[in-house]
Amino acid sequence: MHTYLSRFIDAFSIYYNRRVLALLLLGFSAGLPLMLVFSTLSFWLREAGVDRAAIGYFSWIALTYAFKWAWSPLVDRMSLPILTRFLGRRRSWMLFAQLCLVGAILGMSFSDPLENLERLALCALLLAFASATQDIVIDAFRIESAPEKMQAALAAAYQVGYRGAMIMATAGALSIAAWIAPGNEGYSLESWQTAYFVMALMMSVGIITTLCCKEPEVDTRKADDAEIELKKKFEQKYPTKVAAAFAWLYSASVVPFLDFFKRYGKSAILILLLISCYRISDIVMGIMANVFYVDMGFSKEEIAFLSKVYGLIMTLVGAGAGGILISRYGTMRILYLGALLVAVTNLLFAWQAYIGYNVPFLTFAISVDNFSAGIATAAFIAYLSSLTSSGYSATQYALLSSIMLLFPKFIAGFSGVYVDSFGYVNFFIAASLIGFPVLLLVSLVERSQAKTAQAKVADNAVVEQTTKTD
Template identity: 30%
Template sequence: MSATHSFSDTLSYFKNRRLLSVFFFGIASGFPWVMTGSAMSGWLKDEGLSRSSIGLFGLIFVTYSINFLWSPLVDRLKIPFLTVKVGQRRSWILLTQLVIVIATFQLSQVNVVDQLSIVALFGLLIAFAGSSQDIAIDAYRIDILSNDDSNYMTAGSAMATAGWWTGFAGLGSVPFILVDQPNWQWPEVYFVLATMMAVLMITAFVVEEPNNDREQILNAIQNNYLLAMPNQGHRPLAILLILPLIFVSIIYANIGYPAWPVSFISTDYQLILITLFIISLLFIFSQQLSRLNLSIRHDQNSNNISVIRFSHKLTAWLLATLVAPIQEFFDRNGKHLAISILLFIFLFKLGEAYLGRMSIVFYREVGFSNSDIAYYSKMINWATTIVFSLIGSVFTIRYGILKGLFIGGIAMASSNLLFAVMAVVGPDKLLFAFTVFVDGFTSAWGSVAFVALLSVLCNKTFTASQYALMVSLGTFGRVMLGSYSGIIVDWLDGNWALFFVLTAFMVIPSLIFLYSIRKPLTALIEKNDRESKGNVTSQ
């Protein structure tokens, strides 16, 4: 396995030129988080908004936690004119990047105090386009590396992580440096950010489109569903109705339960009731789908020719596009292990989310200037992350993904305690530099192993859908629950030290859960690794 690789053999994986495109796409993937994250928080803070308002503004990042709902469309829908010219992956990347540029430019034309709702709207548009861009970029990365030794996936994860942090932390220092200059205001800063995003679009024009047979496989799956539809009565219609109900329920829960009937049902039961409703729909849907799959296997041996209607074609397309990726993930891993994997993904970075969302507000309240934040929080974090993401990937290639996850998780919990020390000591620049250095190291190490795990777990036919599903689940904890970080700080009467101690403890449950599934997860990773090497040998 990976533990047998020598140090020189491990480093040889980084000589692949395709990793350079992964790095630059990583920059483009991390940069939108600046526009709607740290820069937006700084802008809102300068305009006098409260901590709770700034924290709740982060709800626009919910799009990153639910982008799996439309991720299969990135595999199948073709962008008019663009797809024919540049291919499926690059056309989606270019479209989403163009939307980000336009929306960011529009933010440079508004007044935050008088047009807060407009700012939120364009922020949401950037987050939606950014989350959709991530789907296409992640699928591109997995597609170009999936036919090689699986250790290339770990190297690619390191380059993607280094690129993401370059966009988020490296380029993310630019707005804070600019806004501290004389005569610079936040609207002008956002014009610069739009220009920078436009420059990042160059990568999608110069890289090659990955080749695969995904479309043929998906068409075959769709045809199997279609042949079984005419003999199912009203079951296709039931499936067609249940699917959007599930999606709408997930979106409804993520946007804060609007128009909830508080006069009849207390808001305390929102999460429980919606969860039970979604689970019930999933149970009914799985039963209908199981019967449909049995019919497919039966009809494959039958020569009966039935009338195929439009509803049959639409249902078959939806099933092949939206359902088949999820069904394959559960069939391949087994229901118990699949659910266990998804639960670990949800828990792993929960503590980091609470810390990250309020970090800028914390730095400002402790007494650091915008320039201090730019040079210490952004630049040091950026350099540290790049170095340690590469070091972490070398360790992961040699000794395995699970060991990388354990070390990264423990280190992330420990680093959060340094922020508690900062809250007690005050604006000490040396302590600030040391804290962000350690935080960058732990985040990089954990992120590389985390991304490598998700990449290895994907089936090559459903890379966009399955990777987005797992990433969205992890992002749900970081975005949806992390949005309440400001409320927690207010509830603690601004006790930042206690807040950061709580975030450290949030990492522990995920490590306990990872330990409980270590054996089946290791067996699964080794199996996927052997299959990848077998594919390389057969070529």
């Protein structure tokens, strides 16, 4: 018994690391702005009397997050004047994004949607852009701060901070607004302005963390050498300044993608296929989840507690467990386990659809499903992080994390039609079945990468032997 307890304590000790605490606080900084341009802003606008059409247009601001890969090369390769000299490339970009976030949230707090809706929209757009930029650089900072075996623990801590900040930006902001104007059934501009002002102050958590944490040591010689070589080639055709600009642009935006395919060769296609399919089972199922709860007769209070509160806790517990398991058994094994658990747990909802309204069983189903999703997410983030290379972390991770949602979201768009045609029981069985081919992909990728690694070792051995012979 003592031996098992010691092993558990040793495994859990990974969360005592200073880098894990830093990612917890940076996760809070990343999660706070998200809801301020989503549900909280929609609540404010509707209470102010803004029409639904305008509120719907505001939702387009969220598209900024979907295109963050477009400017991720700037974060990877561009130094910021003065800031980079004192803080380093990653921390300088983090601080810059956080200061922009504070300015944008303060701009929203001093706006009146009834007097100047356009200014509020511009501030919200700046908020989304700065928030997406902060996401890019924090992901790169996380990847470069620790080895692969720690990535799941860092991701778990990041998720805890992120989810906690989302609660603060929704329930917290609404509570502040209600506290400023107690018993006021009408619209109070001051209450919403105060709530957003407090949210701007909360961003100090991220700023202080950025100033106190250590800049990761990154070997950028490979990327720098590639840019120098490109500059020499371009100088044969163009003036020096033009050649330097072309070399920087090409090395920042094109080379990261070429580097990925060069490193993984034929395995790259399998890897991208795995990334695009790994989350298909839970995303397809998740689209219909709330609709299913309503159709089964569950109340708003039951759904809110079980799905949004209890389910969130189980997701974070699962992510924490995933971090411990990966540090002990490696990424690929837990990636396989997570995919298996997610596919199997969808069958619980098929049984829920069969028995109908039953709170105890729904509690069990959500607990197991969200715990499994937490493990799978932690493993997947660790795996994506391991695929990036030094000097191109921000660009490659931004692209890979965008790819992971495209195909599942497209397939999920047909989920409502499938439910109408075949019912919930068949839908959840199908959502489970489409997750099992992912297990084959994980196995194929693991074998392919192992063969590639063996081939590289053999090639290096031949080169070394030839050198000795010469």
